Amino acid sequence: MGITSAIVLFAVLWFMTFLVVIPFRIQTQGDLGEIVPGTQAGAPEHHHLKKKAWITTAIASVLWVICAFVIFSGILTVRDFDFFDRLGPRPTLEQSVPAEQ
Structure with missing residues (x-):
């Protein structure tokens, strides 16, 4: 995962979490x-x-760390x-190891 995809993943997680958190404890x-x-x-x-x-x-930071761990570990x-x-x-x-010359 590159720096750009890490930032995009965090932004997506942040906005999804924000849309879930907005309605809590609102006073109309x-x-x-x-x-x-x-x-x-x-x-x-x-x-x-x-x-x-x-x-x-x-919350998004914790979710990002979990997602980054799963991606980097290869789970x-x-x-x-x-x-x-x-x-x-x-x-x-055999296909993934280059042949010796």
Whole structure:
């Protein structure tokens, strides 16, 4: 995994986690009984986005470390997801070692 793919993996994990964390502990105008005229009652009054962004960063970092470990260790490879054998046969040990001259 290169630096670019590591950054992209972290960004994807961060945004997916953020979308899960956003609805937790949100206080709407309807919950507080202070509805501003012209807005919906479900509009957020206290959203705590800075705190949620830090929580998201912590969770995404842990998930990224787990994913990076799985990728670098070789526990899962692309061939493990080749259900239709489109990558061809796996190379044998003789094919992967260069011949001596």
